[in-house]
Amino acid sequence: MTSGPTVHQPGAAPEPDAGPDTAAARLARWHRAGGVVAPVMTALLAFLVGGLVVLATGSNPIEVYRGIWNGTGFEWFYRVGSHEVGLPFSDARVWFPWDPASRAAENLQQTLLITSTLILTGLAVAFAFRCGLFNIGGQGQYFVGAYVAIWIGSSFEGTNSFVHITFAIVAAALAGAAYAGIAGILKATVGAHEVITTIMLNWIAIYAGLYLFGQGGPLQNKEQVFSPTSNPVVEGAKLPVFWGDPFLQGLHAGLFIALGALVAFWVIISRTTLGYEVRAVGFNPDAARYGGISVARNYFLAMAIAGVFAGLAGAIDMLGWRFSIGFSDIQSSTIGFIGIAVALLGRNTALGVGLAALVFGALVNGTATRNIPPDVFDIPEQAGNLSLTIQALVLLFIGADILILWLWSKSGQRIGVGRRSPV
Amino acid sequence: MSVGAATIEREGLSRLVSARAFGWLGVTLGVLAFWLVLPPVTARSPVVPLVMGGLGVLAGAWALREGAGRRLGGGAIAIAAIGILLGLLATRSSVEALDSVFVWSALIAATLRAATPLTFAALGGIFSERSGVVNIGLEGMLLMGAFFGFLGADKLGTWWAGALCGIVAGGSLALVHAFVSIHLRADQIVSGTAVNFLALGITGYFFIEVYTDQGTPGDVDFTPTVSIPWIEDLGFVGPAIGNMNLLIWVAILFVVLAHVVLFHTSVGLRLRSVGEHPKAADTVGISVYAVRYAAVVVSGALAGLGGVYLSNGITHSFNENLSAGRGFIALAAVIFGRWRPFGAFAACLLFGFTEALALRLPSAYGEDQAWTTLFRALPYVVTLIVVAGVVGRSIPPAAVGRPYTKQ
Numbered sequence: 147m148t149s150g151p152t153v154h155q156p157g158a159a160p161e162p163d164a165g166p167d168t169a170a171a172r173l174a175r176w177h178r179a180g181g182v183v184a185p186v187m188t189a190l191l192a193f194l195v196g197g198l199v200v201l202a203t204g205s206n207p208i209e210v211y212r213g214i215w216n217g218t219g220f221e222w223f224y225r226v227g228s229h230e231v232g233l234p235f236s237d238a239r240v241w242f243p244w245d246p247a248s249r250a251a252e253n254l255q256q257t258l259l260i261t262s263t264l265i266l267t268g269l270a271v272a273f274a275f276r277c278g279l280f281n282i283g284g285q286g287q288y289f290v291g292a293y294v295a296i297w298i299g300s301s302f303e304g305t306n307s308f309v310h311i312t313f314a315i316v317a318a319a320l321a322g323a324a325y326a327g328i329a330g331i332l333k334a335t336v337g338a339h340e341v342i343t344t345i346m347l348n349w350i351a352i353y354a355g356l357y358l359f360g361q362g363g364p365l366q367n368k369e370q371v372f373s374p375t376s377n378p379v380v381e382g383a384k385l386p387v388f389w390g391d392p393f394l395q396g397l398h399a400g401l402f403i404a405l406g407a408l409v410a411f412w413v414i415i416s417r418t419t420l421g422y423e424v425r426a427v428g429f430n431p432d433a434a435r436y437g438g439i440s441v442a443r444n445y446f447l448a449m450a451i452a453g454v455f456a457g458l459a460g461a462i463d464m465l466g467w468r469f470s471i472g473f474s475d476i477q478s479s480t481i482g483f484i485g486i487a488v489a490l491l492g493r494n495t496a497l498g499v500g501l502a503a504l505v506f507g508a509l510v511n512g513t514a515t516r517n518i519p520p521d522v523f524d525i526p527e528q529a530g531n532l533s534l535t536i537q538a539l540v541l542l543f544i545g546a547d548i549l550i551l552w553l554w555s556k557s558g559q560r561i562g563v564g565r566r567s568p569v
Numbered sequence: 570m571s572v573g574a575a576t577i578e579r580e581g582l583s584r585l586v587s588a589r590a591f592g593w594l595g596v597t598l599g600v601l602a603f604w605l606v607l608p609p610v611t612a613r614s615p616v617v618p619l620v621m622g623g624l625g626v627l628a629g630a631w632a633l634r635e636g637a638g639r640r641l642g643g644g645a646i647a648i649a650a651i652g653i654l655l656g657l658l659a660t661r662s663s664v665e666a667l668d669s670v671f672v673w674s675a676l677i678a679a680t681l682r683a684a685t686p687l688t689f690a691a692l693g694g695i696f697s698e699r700s701g702v703v704n705i706g707l708e709g710m711l712l713m714g715a716f717f718g719f720l721g722a723d724k725l726g727t728w729w730a731g732a733l734c735g736i737v738a739g740g741s742l743a744l745v746h747a748f749v750s751i752h753l754r755a756d757q758i759v760s761g762t763a764v765n766f767l768a769l770g771i772t773g774y775f776f777i778e779v780y781t782d783q784g785t786p787g788d789v790d791f792t793p794t795v796s797i798p799w800i801e802d803l804g805f806v807g808p809a810i811g812n813m814n815l816l817i818w819v820a821i822l823f824v825v826l827a828h829v830v831l832f833h834t835s836v837g838l839r840l841r842s843v844g845e846h847p848k849a850a851d852t853v854g855i856s857v858y859a860v861r862y863a864a865v866v867v868s869g870a871l872a873g874l875g876g877v878y879l880s881n882g883i884t885h886s887f888n889e890n891l892s893a894g895r896g897f898i899a900l901a902a903v904i905f906g907r908w909r910p911f912g913a914f915a916a917c918l919l920f921g922f923t924e925a926l927a928l929r930l931p932s933a934y935g936e937d938q939a940w941t942t943l944f945r946a947l948p949y950v951v952t953l954i955v956v957a958g959v960v961g962r963s964i965p966p967a968a969v970g971r972p973y974t975k976q
Contacts, residue, residue, distance in 0.1 A: 280758050280759075280762075332953075332957045336957050339956070341705060341897075342897055342901050342904075342956050343957070345894060345897045346898075346901075346949040346950075346956070347949075347953070348894075349893070349946060350946045350949050352946075353943060353945045353946035354946065356942050356945075357942040360939060361939060364939070366939075483766070487766075530773075531773040532770075534766060534774075535766075535767065535770030535774065536770075537766055537770070538763055538764075538765075538766030538769070539763075539767070541759065541762060541763030541766055542745070542749060542760065542763035542764070542767065544759065544763075
């Protein structure tokens with residue numbers, strides 16, 4: 147007993163708040179409270195306050211939200227009729243209650259397109275969060291994946307399509323993993339806070355892209371000198387479209403990659419030793435270390451796997467419907483940041499992330515400029531800022547979980563939450 | 570016995586001192602590796618940076634071996650390596666281009682310009698973190714200050730009315746962060762991130778609402794420049810600091826003020842005690858919540874003023890997401906500066922220098938040179954290296970990031 151780690155004396159009660167109280171550990175307590183009601187309340191409250199913002203600027207919130215709803219394409223589900231639909235990848239035609247080619251169907255394809263990407267960027271945040279790391283670098287990891295996918299997708303013309311696509315996607319995922327791994331290694335070895343390092347890596351990825359695809363850059367499209375952009379992805383490397391017009395951004399096979407990633411996330415987190423260790427570190431790194439788990443190794447792995455998800459997001463966006471990345475795309479993309487709101491609203495679980503991605507996918511697509519009727523806003527770009535504000539409110543209300551739980555219970559009582567006072 | 574112990578201690582001490590001296594020697598040699606190839610010396614042989622930097626790496630490695638600590642030894646090696654790289658790059662570019670980039674007086678002026686928004690935000694970060702609240706939201710507060718500072722100056726007609734608007738806007742956003750993270754005891758990082766998004770949404774919304782897609786006007790009352798008689802005509806000092814913007818002087822003044830307030834007044838003592846041990850502070854009758862609210866709001870107001878200078882003093886316009894990660898760089902400066910105003914100011918000058926350097930490159934080498942874009946990432950790369958190098962060795966306030974529950 148003279149050397150070795152300190153052992154608690156039987157009489158002395160262990161200090162309740164010993165060890166760093168990580169964000170994930172605190173969030174886990176909240177997970178156990180409130181059920182599914184709290185996130186739904188959070189979203190509703192955010193939309194309500196967002197509506198007040200619209201009202202404050204003199205527009206009619208009901209009209210705005212109706213415009214957004216129509217833009218999401220969800221009305222497709224309740225427009226039931228008698229239609230015929232060709233089964234994918236065959237010539238057979240069968241009866242189908244919904245119209246596969248209406249305007250609403252096109253909108254819905256767009257919504258699901260964005261949802262696929264958001265599932266992956268959301269998982270990138272959620273996986274790191276389960277390990278107690280706040281990965282704000284989804285945007286940078288998405289870019290790195292996108293750059294690699296574009297580079298491979300626009301070269302090697304004439305390669306077997308399946309090989310080409312697989313190669314591009316795997317390389318993009320690995321690039322995302324390596325890029326996120328930088329932040330993981332820095333956290334594991336010197337303890338650099340991942341929030342700052344990932345933000346810096348985001349900006350480095352942005353400027354690297356502006357260099358690569360910008361004016362005079364090594365990967366710039368030489369035929370379009372004056373609006374700098376990358377070379378287009380060759381036909382063979384494009385993901386197959388299974389619903390809608392391939393030339394009008396129909397729904398591509400990336401959706402299945404995203405759904406597969408959701409399953410993979412659930413399996414890794416809930417059914418593997420790795421997932422157990424990641425969660426243990428997320429709850430309490432000191433306890434995990436004491437239990438023989440390598441905290442450093444899990445920090446690195448959690449970031450690397452998060453990077454795989456974000457890199458995949460970049461790959462399916464580029465190979466699925468964007469097909470090139472331009473100077474202005476790099477400057478204006480926020481898809482990685484929305485992943486933060488997706489993960490937090492989805493409570494960092496697979497099912498939750500899937501549903502939250504659908505909500506935000508619908509919000510982003512519904513507020514896209516072309517979907518808002520011109521009479522709702524004087525300037526249509528406003529809708530995008532409204533969507534940004536709603537995302538912020540969701541984050542804020544998630545942060546302020548106590549407020550939500552209080553509103554829900556109305557009595558101010560804690561609902562079985564372990565948010566006890568420090569003593 | 571006691572004599573022997575003292576001897577050993579003294580020997581250990583002198584050995585540590587020489588190790589530290591070697592560490593600093595490595596840092597100096599690394600800086601020289603780059604500096605010697607620049608004007609006015611302008612050594613043209615690649616041997617110069619190679620030898621200087623090589624010696625710097627050796628000195629750093631020796632310091633590391635002798636126990637100077639990872640921060641100093643590793644830092645010296647990193648700086649020497651970067652010195653070699655930049656030095657080699659510089660020997661390969663033309664003397665005319667180097668002369669036009671490294672006009673030191675202009676570079677100093679540009680460094681101070683770029684460092685000022687960072688300095689304001691970093692001072693805000695120090696106040697907030699010293700009171701125990703992590704302020705990731707500095708970025709958003711900077712952005713709020715930038716937009717509303719510009720809007721105020723445009724609509725109210727004077728720059729100081731605009732500055733007031735910017736300060737209030739930054740402070741209001743900070744109040745949201747304070748309420749959520751102090752009263753509602755939310756996770757301060759999540760709350761700060763939310764506040765950043767909120768600022769992006771709000772400024773973006775009103776920017777388009779007010780200025781449509783025409784962009785901001787150019788005939789606004791911008792923050793004034795202070796011309797110091799005598800000094801502005803001096804040879805080297807004149808172009809460097811003779812004609813600086815008023816807010817740069819304010820920033821320097823605030824650095825001194827912040828130091829005095831934090832370390833030489835009872836207000837500062839209370840602030841720091843709340844950040845180190847809130848329960849003890851509570852016991853002796855200091856209101857933890859009140860101090861934290863005040864500190865966070867002050868931090869937002871300071872960041873807001875930094876934003877005012879950014880839009881109204883540097884760019885003379887506003888664009889969506891104008892702050893471009895500067896709030897986070899300021900946060901890194903707080904850590905690098907060990908939560909002290911002068912230290913943070915020095916870190917801001919370093920980051921400001923890299924930004925100034927990156928901005929001067931295109932005019933010297935031509936706008937069509939793609940690689941100058943790559944250098945725009947330099948401030949972020951340096952921040953990354955700095956954060957990786959110092960964290961773990963610089964000790965944050967003990968209670969930072971922990972919500973406090975009143976008994």
